[in-house]
Amino acid sequence: xxxxxxxxxxxxxxxxxxxxxxxxxxxxxxxxxxxxxxxxxxxxxxxxxxxxxxxxxxxxxxxxxxxxxxxxxxxxxxxxxxxxxxxxxxxxxxxxxxxxxxxxxxxxxxxxxxxxxxxxxxxxxxxxxxxxxxxxxxxxxxxxxxxxxxxxxxxxxxxxxxxxxxxxxxxxxxxxxxxxxxxxxxxxxxxxxxxxxxxxxxxxxxxxxxxxxxxxxxxxxxxxxxxxxxxxxxxxxxxxxxxxxxxxxxxxxxxxxxxxxxxxxxxxxxxxxxxxxxxxxxxxxxxxxxxxxx
Numbered sequence: 001x002x003x004x005x006x007x008x009x010x011x012x013x014x015x016x017x018x019x020x021x022x023x024x025x026x027x028x029x030x031x032x033x034x035x036x037x038x039x040x041x042x043x044x045x046x047x048x049x050x051x052x053x054x055x056x057x058x059x060x061x062x063x064x065x066x067x068x069x070x071x072x073x074x075x076x077x078x079x080x081x082x083x084x085x086x087x088x089x090x091x092x093x094x095x096x097x098x099x100x101x102x103x104x105x106x107x108x109x110x111x112x113x114x115x116x117x118x119x120x121x122x123x124x125x126x127x128x129x130x131x132x133x134x135x136x137x138x139x140x141x142x143x144x145x146x147x148x149x150x151x152x153x154x155x156x157x158x159x160x161x162x163x164x165x166x167x168x169x170x171x172x173x174x175x176x177x178x179x180x181x182x183x184x185x186x187x188x189x190x191x192x193x194x195x196x197x198x199x200x201x202x203x204x205x206x207x208x209x210x211x212x213x214x215x216x217x218x219x220x221x222x223x224x225x226x227x228x229x230x231x232x233x234x235x236x237x238x239x240x241x242x243x244x245x246x247x248x249x250x251x252x253x254x255x256x257x258x259x260x261x262x263x264x265x266x267x268x269x270x271x272x273x274x275x276x277x278x279x280x281x282x283x284x285x286x287x288x289x290x291x292x293x294x
Contacts, residue, residue: 005038013069031113050076069093089292096202134269141192147268258282
């Protein structure tokens, strides 16, 4: 009797990060165990396509779905699969690849595809910001502003991200926020507030070095306004996992909390910008996604 092959969907964002996405089909053919799997490759054409594609094919019976792209593509595909029997994988081809790096998924396409053949699966948490899922980081402040500026650029990549950050840094004004956790309320000015499920933004920039995607908690990093001459020191700490040693940085863990600000503004979830209102509510969904890992 001939064994029926397992269908597997690859959702490819053709404009994410760098690299030639047209080679994906060839690499899938070379790397995937085609005696076991029957691959389907679908390319996105617009924001939001990845969610629709993943949801449609999952409803049609495909249980393994692979996001091929950056953190935005990862977010769009994964949000279609949470709290289900679906198995999610990542072939990281973005500018930052935060979740892939946290999970130690290889940045080499062929090696990342090879994980599918091993079929090692873990369950991980995800976060919610005003009912919008995020899997790596979300937040407000300077990084949300940069996420919006970066999304408007024609060129992507880490170098352009750094250039945008430097250009905006000197004119950015920290905002006042009110934190609500249970019955407590604290008002504080912040340069940025990041709520992390995973440890880094991407490119090994560790905004929450101790974050664990399976601990049922969200790691919050608050950076207070700091003298601009200290920016190189704080930047260095961000990349060497020592950000928490700065006197301008507070880190704590929560399952849920909320932030209020004076007016609607930009937020980011997994690096993608959005506009949201004055109140932002965060919560963790424990063990809500099945992921292929090394």
